[in-house]
Amino acid sequence: MTNFENLDKAIFPGVGPYGIPEIEPVTEYPSGDFIPMNYAKSEKHPEGKNVHCFVDDYQFIRYWNNPDTYIPKLRQFRSVCAPDFSTYIDMPAAMQIYNHYRKHWLAAYWQFHGMTVYPTISWSTPDSYSWCFDGEPKGGIVAVSSVGTQNSTESKRLFLRGYEEMIKRLSPPWVIFYGKVPEECDWNIICVKPHQDSIAERRRVKREEEGQAVGPA
Template structure:
């Protein structure tokens, strides 16, 4: 039998006192609140299922002051959550690597995992079986399922998002400043959207499913979720929306001028203002800030000549004092996502129903665009059967439907 060329670098296992563990001074990974909340929810619901990794650093290549000083190699976020939750110990796998080996593992371990592709049939079936007890975890799982991936077909075209290839500069002298200020009389200085540059939603609009889904598409217009493969899409019939993980469109906030230029150069009909997440349990200041960002980007797009649909978002009644600020009354259309609640949890259902009712009462929009899960679509139909609304399924639902038609799901 041929011997394996892989060396086993694991030198032991055990339980380590959380208070005694030192983070790695060369750890480069940053963990946003959304990731921390989802991991905390997973650990709370399921428990510990994976060891942290600690490097013992006993080799001669380690300099004085570092040799023999054990440092975390993998599991930094779990360690921080354990400290917050006053967890006494964590299960640990010990390795003993030299400085160059440790640096290589730190640099490559997480990115290598992120390179894995997706078998959509298996993922969709797995998602169907999940029961997340936390809204943070449920939102995280929803976003995993919505990430556009090629269906497992041998000749699938993994072409990606063609919008990102559109030029982010305009010909001639036309330019935009990325740092604009908009005078406002709204709470916390939340910018006011211009009533004269609100978008009237095109008739017959449907969700763009992505090139990789290979569906026959011939609707008069489409809502394009940012990041969806769209090489075959006629942009002049599309409205851009941002109903995906916040991290995927953070560049819109950092470089609004470049995104506005792309929208203009592509000839898009308009855009839905970005949907920055408002999570239950977050500090109210975060909710105010993300509402401000959504309205600021929307107003920025308008000043660039782009017609906008206001996005309306809230977490609970505590947000009502500011979450509708800056949206003109009787707008041609507002947009609401209804996909991040559990229909078997009365409190979450009530939060959604009350928020929609409050938005309709305060804003009195002429039409509402809903981006909704199956449970969300049922909820809207039950409570507002006569509402002038366009109700679009989520990307995840469209992909599940195709898999069912192909016999991949029951």
């Protein structure tokens, strides 16, 4: 097999017209904090944390380009979410499907290497429903992001319609949710705080502790 698009490493059984690799459901409720994928390599205490990919694609493309390099580190975490390769509505359909395939190939590869992998679900327009749920497991916990989808009436409408379709097709017991949670989605949600908010909170606590240690002049 030619060393091309990771086909030399694995070819997984595919579903749907595009042969999307199938991934297994995860029903275990995630414990511990979530950190973005671009902080995974430097994380000193991975055993108590989970990793999400709700960052710009360039921040995690290396995990696709060199998947074996990062397996040892990722296996140290409690869980990882499947990579959120973009499926923007203004992208050509072929690029969206390619990104959906890459997401599932990496998720299946990580599961093959013993990781707990939560499916990350994404969609664009209703036309994408014919393939964007291929390979996704039913009845397990899933992850989604609303970032960039709540800025206009139309983008919010498309997000909510896809979210409703996801619930109908996959029946997830819980949804790991990154970004603003619309009122229509506020059910069985596991909220993931932006990493910068956690950093700011730790800095605030540290300043307060240092102030208490110094005491009044």
